[in-house]
Amino acid sequence: MIYCDHYQSQQCQSCQWIETDYPLQLQQKETHLKQQLAKLDLSQLAWFEPFRSPLTAFRNKAKMVVSGAVERPILGIVNEQNQAVDLTDCELYPRHFAEVFLVLKDFIGRAGLVPYNVAKQKGELKFILLTESRYNHELMLRFVLRSENKIPLIQRELAKLQAKLPQLTVITVNIQPQHAAILEGEKEIFLTKQQVLEEQFNQIPLFIRPQGFFQTNPTVAESLYATAQQWIKDLPIDSLWDLFCGVGGFGLHCAKALSEKNPDVKLTGIEISPSAIQAAKKSAEKCGLKNVNFQSLDAANFALKDQQAKPDLVIVNPPRRGIGKVLAQFLNQMCPPFMLYSSCNAVSMGKDLAELSHYQLRKIQLFDMFPHTSHYEVLGLLIRQN
Template sequence: MQCDYFDAGLCRSCTEMGIPYSAQLQSKEAHLRHQLSAFREITWLPSYASDESAFRNKAKMVVGGTVGSPTLGILDADGLGVDLRACGLCSPGLTQTLPAIAAFITAAGLTPYSVPERRGELKYVLVTESPDGELMLRFVLSGEAPLPRLRQHLAALQHELPDAVVVSANIHPEHKATLEGEQEILLTERSSLPMRLDGLTLHLRTRSFFQTNTAVARELYRQGSDWVREVGPATLWDLYCGVGGFALHSARALADGDAGHPRITGIEMSEEAIASAQLSADEAGLRGLEFAAGDATAFVRDAEEQPEMVIVNPPRRGLGAELCALLDQSPTRHVLYSSCNAVTLAKDLARMPGLEPIRVRLMDMFPQSHHYETMVLLRRRNL
């Protein structure tokens, strides 16, 4: 992939830009094998390669410049806006929205937030595209004062972007390097973006997480479903379940088999994500599913019964010592671990000596960077 912004030195976010994609993938495979070198009995499945460009379903744009000439992209070393509207990582559906969003900023008189001066109204624009081409737009504001202007010009924006079915304002008054605040104000009737994957609809609300690469997310759930179907558990937990991707696909995979409807529980801290997951389960008519908001470690610690299988999809910090110990000491027969950080993955696997990793697959969710996703199937030793 060639990038004019990278070549001009305007953006260095893509640390692997300019390296042939085949070489990037080989480097990631070598890194993963090194991290998991202590585990000798692993079967390595073929890596899943992504398109090397136009794969992102989400654009996180810092707003800079002026009201009359806003920039959408990143900030330079001096805190000034660098416009990246033609970023080659974003899907065509995303890049086509950005001129209309810039025009909306000007029409609504939204003052870009100046980091050096610590003043302004609009900090970020976050755009997500569904597999069907529908859009979620989120405007991250430093306060509520611009809301009347957003509402006044919203119809004109939706006229230019008719696929923008969910629009919201996030209020982030603090001056710190975080993407969003706690308060979200919907500006449209619809509150969730349907992410349809292989016949299942996952409902993405404004502050819910979804993988940034739709094609790889689809393969992630397919691989997970295959392993769950093979194991055939009667009871399953999906920890850090988000909007329920693994739980929902697992429920469908098991319902299609001979075991009938298993009992599946999804746990996630975000109440918004849990509401989305339950809605998806109800719409799909999947039985035996229960979702609850809570801390994964506390849930496992306090549970009276343990399931036959556990799926974990933690943040980059991994599971941590306590949760690993709880899983290692439990009677759970299989664990499916989906990781976005091979270093913490290796540490967690070493903390669970009673479970042996038997299959590994690299999923390249993030071309042009050194990041990738890993799926591992673990089995209780001496089964």
């Protein structure tokens, strides 16, 4: 259990379990997970102990609402009482983020970036999004603005900002013109030549890009991918599909492990985001994996329409809604020998596993990606029933 002034003063209630002892947090999450699996045949299930997260400084990304005045900007949240709360000292962020935020506050004033006022619908700067690579400690900074009007002011002060923070290697402006509680818009304008951060988990290079999903708890994410590797590396797998692959974390880890015994292992990764696929291809090249095909397609549509030889392993890492009944029934019919299912929503996962009637859950582990909240990640290994 950690102490937080913001929680005690009821200014920020994001970490709703922060006053609950950590072992009890894990126990409650495991209980919830078991409830979602209650209707399944668990007679051959190996249940692994939850993977624990650090309790502080575990996030690699900060999403800061910008409020206050241009001379004294406030970076944090606007709570339910419509109070602007400064969270630059939040215990979830690495300690050195506080120093970065201090420089950014000064930059906001120098560049004349007036914080956006929701009630008055005036101002320009809505959010500051800061992401760090644990691998090389480079930073990505994104300014979310209402329009492009202030970009020349940012560019005017940019060299001074980078002199103070040389670790800022990716800087962008995102345009979000709507008067709504939307984090970002579609248009991303790069102010630096470098456009991605390189991260590494288990010696596998992965790339963090603007507007792309990437796990915010590197310690737990690295263990999640390593566990997937361990579970499948000795199985008879010559080809695998990674559906909803994102930047390729699961597929690349599994293909790399399998390639040690079979250099010809074939990986097909499917993700709807073109920029994610571009990042995944870059990772595969750096890994030295040759027999890899990443495509920008809808994962469910690809699986349902593709007529190539079925894979030995299918990895699914869907959004919170799960894979759904149609895709689950298709996987039942195609019936690959092995499946890895990674989920951020055990409720939808439980429904999907019930639909996957031709499979038996053999291994499962909870990964506490989000301590002090009710959320968690799960990894399960399914084996086709005879």
